[in-house]
Amino acid sequence: MILYDSARAPNPRRVRWVMAEKNITDVEIVETDIFKGEHRTPDYVRRAGVPNVPALTIDDDTTITESLAICHYLESVYPEPNVFGRDAREVAVIEMWTRRAEMMVATPLMLTVRHSHPALAAIETKSAEFAAVQRQGAERALSFFNQRLADSEFIAGHRVTMADIVAFCSLDFARMIKFRPDEAHTDLARWADMMRARPAAQAGVG
Ligand SMILES: N[C@@H](CCC(=O)N[C@@H](CS)C(=O)NCC(=O)O)C(=O)O
Known part of the structure; x- marks a missing residue:
């Protein structure tokens, strides 16, 4: 998996936070500097569908954006510790x-x-x-x-x-x-x- 991240931005931080709580280590982090417009390049927008970070590309090459959707996906793959509810x-x-x-x-x-x-x-x-x-x-x-x-x-x-x-x-x-x-x-x-x-x-x- 590849996470398109941006160190100072708050929405990618949600994903990094969930990864840390769950001790997820098999995600490659690609720093995407939004202040330099790296999220607006044609390649990035083609991949992510929107000029936003975070984006997560998973193993079948699907790219998920929206930090909450990404965190939900990570919870499905790594259920514990749980952050979205168990019942x-x-x-x-x-x-x-x-x-x-x-x-x-x-x-x-x-x-x-x-x-x-x-x-x-x-x-x-x-x-x-x-x-x-x-x-x-x-x-x-x-x-x-x-x-x-x-x-x-x-x-x-x-x-x-x-x-x-x-x-x-x-x-x-x-x-x-x-x-x-x-x-x-x-x-x-x-x-x-x-x-x-x-x-x-x-x-x-x-
Ligand atoms: N609802 C989206 C919001 C994503 C978003 O707005 N990300 C900001 C960084 S925190 C961004 O990419 N901004 C770039 C821009 O506005 O050009 C999510 O939760 O991931």
């Missing part, structure tokens, strides 16, 4: 929280960074007004997640799941613009410290 209830609860993490936290935070950080001018036509609206949405969502984490060790329950990985990778990415969650969100901070301390947090970083 009907878990699968549904984890999917619910993963979708909330994606739509309420990851998307607005990624858009805030894209529309704020000077380096992202290479891939985004920036709007400060749009960034401000996205940032407000992310802050509201983080308050909601802080409440959730007051009652739950991890976002979807008692162990790390895809929901935590999606939320944390975007929160950590937003450090690029010095975004810090509200200091009053102590349960969110406890959870973020726990995520940062996991060995998988280091996968392909630095």
Whole structure:
């Protein structure tokens, strides 16, 4: 298998994180520098179908994009440790929280960074007004997640799941613009410290 990765980007990091949690080592990593437009070359777009990373080419030469689809594929091949759920209830609860993490936290935070950080001018036509609206949405969502984490060790329950990985990778990415969650969100901070301390947090970083 080949993973088309990009070291500083948050969506490929989800895949590297899942690979690390599962101790998957048989994937060749091809660094694809999105700041140099390497994801827009005709060869890359022909292979991936879209000018995005991550992309995973598997042994029959199928290429999968969408970080969650890639992680799901990896879970099917390497079921443990499980991050998508083991029974009907878990699968549904984890999917619910993963979708909330994606739509309420990851998307607005990624858009805030894209529309704020000077380096992202290479891939985004920036709007400060749009960034401000996205940032407000992310802050509201983080308050909601802080409440959730007051009652739950991890976002979807008692162990790390895809929901935590999606939320944390975007929160950590937003450090690029010095975004810090509200200091009053102590349960969110406890959870973020726990995520940062996991060995998988280091996968392909630095
Ligand atoms: N929904 C996709 C999003 C992929 C995506 O937007 N990747 C970013 C990097 S995090 C990218 O390739 N950006 C390049 C660009 O916007 O030109 C996923 O989850 O994989």
